[in-house]
Amino acid sequence: MIDLIFPDGSKRQYDDGATGKAVAASIAPSLAKRAALVKLDGELLDVDQPLPHGGHFEILTRDSLEALETLRHDASHIMAEAVQELFPGTQVTIGPSIEDGFYYDFARDEPFSLDDLAKIEQRMKEIVDRDEPIRREVWKRDEAIAHFKSIGEAYKAEIIEGIPASEDVSVYYQGQWKDLCRGPHFPSTKFVGKAFKLTKLAGAYWRGDHRNAQLQRIYGTAWSSEAELEAYIHRIEEAERRDHRKIGRAMDLFHLQEEAKGMIFWHPKGWTLFRTLENYMRRRLDDDGYVEVKAPQLMDRELWEKSGHWQKFSHAMFTCETEEGEVLAVKPMNCPGHVQIFNHGQKSYRDLPLRMAEFGACHRYEPSGALHGIFRVRGFTQDDAHIFCREDQIEAESTKFVRLLESVYRDCGMELHAVKLALRPELRFGDDGVWDVAEKKLERAARNAGIAHVEMLPGEGAFYGPKLEFHLRDAIGRTWQCGTLQLDYVLPERLDAEYVAEDGSKQRPVMLHRAICGSLERFLGVMIENFAGAFPLWLAPVQVTVATITSDADDFARKAAAALRARGLRVETDLRNEKINLKVREHSLAKVPVIAVVGRREADLGQVALRRLGSDGQQVLDLAEAVNLLALQASPPDVARSAGGAESQSPGAVGAMEAG
C-alpha cells in the first residue's frame, strides 16, 4: 500500500501499482477524464503510470500552468508524427519544449519549405482530432538501440547509446507512432488542443556542434487556449515594433550600410544619445574611483602573441601590414593596452586597487551571420576597465562592481534578466588549481552582492579566466550579455605586470576585467527597445520642442528656446506655418518628451504650455519657471541624486557638497 497526501492535506491509501488515473477516478470520474498529468512529490508523471511510491500527490489538468511545458512537449511529438507521416524517410532527433513553445530537429535531405509548415500544422490538427492514446513502454537499452537502428533512426540510436548500459529507456507510443522520450506526456493527443502555430524554420547542428550534420529545426508556439495563442502573437507583433533597427531609422539615430557592415554610422540624434550615455558612465566611473585612459588602436602583432590573443583570437582580429613589414592588429579588446600603461613606471601596493577605465573602440571580425543591428557589430565601444588588485581585494572589488552595475542598470531603466558564470573553456591558459580558485571567487562575489541565482555555463569562460555575465533582454525576449566581470590571473603573468609589496618583494597583481554596458552600442540598442524610443528626459536626443501656434509667437518661441538652451537643454523650435495639431502629432511621433507650445496668449504673458509625451494635458508656466523645472527634470539620475542631497541643505551649493 502507498499513502498519498492530497493538496487539501487529506491522506488516503492506495494499492501498490495504482495509477494516477485510478486515484483520480476514486475521487471523481470526471476528474479521471480531465487528468492530464500527476505530480508526486514534485515530480510530474503520466496519469497511466503506476505510482512508484507514496507522497504528496496532485492531479493536474491541461490548463494548469505546470502542465504547459508538457503540452508544448507533446506538441513537438505531434509535429514529429505529422512530419514523418507527410515526409517518409525523415529522421527524428530531439524535440523539447522551450519558452513559449517547442521545436523539433529533423534530418531530411530535402529542405522543408514554408508551405510545408502549413501542411504540417494541418496534419497536427488531424492527429489531435484522432485523439491517439499516448502510452509509455520501458525497453531494454540494447534492444532499443537495435530497434531504432532497424527502422533507420540513426540519431535516436545514437542518443540511446549515450545512456548508461545498465539503464532502461522509455518509449512513448502515440497511436502507431513512437518516439524515445523521457516523458511525461498527456494521456492522448486530444489533450494538447489546437492552440498552436508553427512559427519558423531554421538550421541547427546535431548536438549543437558545427562540425556535425546540420538538421532542420521547426519552431512552434503552443498554449492551452486559443485566446492565449492570440495574445502571444499580438505580444510578438507589438514587440517587433520596438525593434531598435526600426526605431533607429524612424528616429534618425543611425544607419548601417554594406560598405561597412557591422559598423555603425551614428547620426546627430543617435550620437547625442551615445554621448549622453558615455558622459553619464564617465561620471559614474569617476565617482567610483576609476582613472580613465586611452590606449592605441593598433598594436604590433608581437604584443598580441605575448598576451595570448594571437593564438586564441587572431581569426577575429583585423590586421594590416605596413610598408616596412610590421604586422599591426586593430585592438579587439583593451586589456593588453591597459597592462602596458600599468607597467609603465613601478607600481606599489599602495597604488592598488588601480581601476583603469577606457571607452575603448574595439573591432572584431564577427561571423557575418552573427551581426545583428547594433547589438552585435564589428566595431563597438566598450565601457571597459581593468582593476589591478591584490588577491585579497578581489572580493571587495567584485562586490563594489556589482553594486555599481546594478545602480547603473536602475538609472537606465534596465532590468537585469540573468546572471551567468562562464566556467573554464577547453582552450585556456593557467593551471586547474588557479581556475578552481578563480571560479569560486566569482561565484562568491555574485552571492555576496545579493544575486540569488547564477546559471553555470561550463566551457564558456575566457581563455584567461572565468566570466560573470550580466544579461539583459531585448524587445522580443532574446537575451544579450552586457555587463561582465572576469577574473584573470593569466594576463598579468604573460605580460609581466608587477607591483612592489610592503616587504619590498615584487608581486603579480590580479586583473579584474569588467564592463557594465558591455558595449555602449549594444546597451543603447537594448535601451532603445526597452523604452520603445520614448527616452526619459535626460536621455532624449531632443528634449524639448518649442512649437508655435501662429507666427505672432515666433519671437517669444525663439527666446524661450534660447533660455532653455542656456540651461543645457537640447531644444528645437518648430516655427512652421502649420497647425498646432500637426506639430503635436509629429513631435509626439518623434518621441520628443516635452512640447512647449506657445501661442499668442503665452507670448503676451511670457508663458509656455508644456505638453508631456504620452499625456494630453498641459501645464502652463511662466518661462523662467518652466526653464527651472525642465532643467531640474533633465538632470541625469546621478546628477540629480547629488544635487538633491545638496539642495536639501543649501540650494546652489552642489559643488561644495561634492568636495566633501
Next chain:
RNA sequence: GCCGCCAUAGCUCAGCCGGUAGAGCGGCGCAUUCGUAAUGCGUAGGUCGGGUGUUCGAGUCACCCUGGCGGCACCA
C-alpha cells in the same frame, strides 16, 4: 560561417500563371496664421540589390554574387 527565407520609389508594401511598374506615408510647391496626434490642392521620385542564363520578351523563371531577416554555430 551553416540552414531557410527575403531584396520593387526616402519608408511600409502591392504587382497572379513572364509582355517594359502601382498605392499609402514621406518629400517638394502653392494656398491656409488655423489653439494641442494628420488643412486643402498640386507635383516630383523606382527600371525593380548586382550579374549570368532561359525566352521574341523577365521585377515576375533558373543559377551565381552581395546584403538583410530568423535560427544554428561563434561571441576573448
